Amino acid sequence: MTEEKRITLSKADRRKVMIRSQFLQGSWNYERMQNGGWTYSLIPALKKLYPQKDEAAAALQRHMEFFNTHPYLASPILGVTLALEEERANGAEIDDAALQGVKVGMMGPLAGIGDPVFWFTVRPILGAIAASLATGGSIIAPLFFFISWNIIRVAFLWYTQELGYKSGSEITKDLSGGLLQTITKGASILGMFIMGILVQRWTSINFPMEVSRVPLSEGAYVNFPDGPVDGGKLQEILGQVASGMSISPEKVTTLQDNLDQLIPGFAALLLTFACMWLLKKNVNPIIIIFGLFAIGILGHLVGIF
């Protein structure tokens, strides 16, 4: 270690690491999970910091240890690691255990933010908006999802990595504070609120089964003439319909109408709770999905749906 001048990581080096960090999970494996992708991401920095072959080998090997977190929340950890590796390459006393300790200490709690924020709030919301745009086959739907998601994602990767780099080892102290819990809780609140809406709006359960069929009294329904209809007659009929008269001489009440009077979407709510219960009992979601299709088919044959 002959140290004439300090080696620093430029902004361009850090950007290279960020771009590579998008491939973090490429060699995800059951043994050490994201280790390959983690090392791959750090390579531009390690190359610069450790030009000596033996130092490079040691650096590569110490980063091939177990690593796993949310793929986006790896960025602040990468930032901190870059800062630590930079200090170490310039002669600071940072041993392998300290580096590994920082990585392991951060990956658990950060994964805990990433799942509720990205997988259970941002993606379902953007996906739901895109799905509603897609009903007409509009090209805006996929474009909206792709562009908005990737702007959020890339901005997050870059700024959290920079934050990690700048605050170095400080960030670990920062995270044990309240900020982490606040973000997670806020995301859960928003997520739960949106889920309540989606359950009601987009689970379609219809019970067309007739509960009652009551003949209506004369004058409560539109009396359609048998002969040809001219403009005046048509206007009269449309006026009657607009004033709330029934168009059939019988009032048919389906099970669905009764349920809707309780609260719209009640059946969807019960179905969702049933699914949650089954999932908590560790029933495989695929089995539940097949079961629901089977219920749909059987129910249709029996005439409930």
Place this chain on the structure above:
Amino acid sequence: MDFNILMVIGVLIVAFLAGMEGILDQFQFHQPIIACSLIGLVTGNLAECIILGGALQLIALGWANIGAAVAPDAALAAVASAIIFVKAGNFTPDGRNVAIAAAITLATVGLVLTMIVRTLSVVIVHRADAAAAKGDFRGVEFWHYVALACQGLRIALPAGALLFIPSATVQAALGSLPDWFTSGMTIGGGFVVAVGYAMVINLMATKEVWPFFFLGFALAPLSELTLIATGMIGLCLAIIYLNLTRNKGNGGDSGAQSSGDPLGDILNDY
């Protein structure tokens, strides 16, 4: 319909991208709304495939890889259903539901395939270890790419197989489905989105945030509220709630007595 050579190459590229993204989870090429649309684009049925993608996206809302657990595979489901949909050429809601039913079956197959590749990656990463021991940057990078390419092939190979099953076979198979089956599947299709919601809710739900679920549920029938509007309401609720609970310090139950004592709140902050 049958595919010409350009379409085949296009579909295979989309499938490969979707396969890589299925593990990377970055650009989201594996999400149905993107993957189905891209297949629609390369095969010339863009609008129909966007509608299919939207429908499938709703089902897949809660499919996410958490920790070491693997969710049903959105990538294979999206790619395969779009191929089946376009091949059959039946762009009615019934045709769509048949494609979605096939997709969900294939999501299970995809789940098995991704587990196989993740096991295979153990071997590949050991090669990378050997390269690392020699200080060989190139080697570490190379084996990382190999593992990633395996993930891409995981979707591209089944997609290729589906492409080369003759259209007539696919169409005949789908056409032979009786009506009770297809309409039953349509009804079931309305139910299955609940599974996705249930997965998401199970992971977020705590006593504290349940009331917000019911607020959303009660407001949902107001069709004047678009999703953007409800998003705003939800965001405001979250901010208001967080501020109220923070001002209160670490107080116990939420409620009326929070803002009664500003001096106490300030003292609590210190």
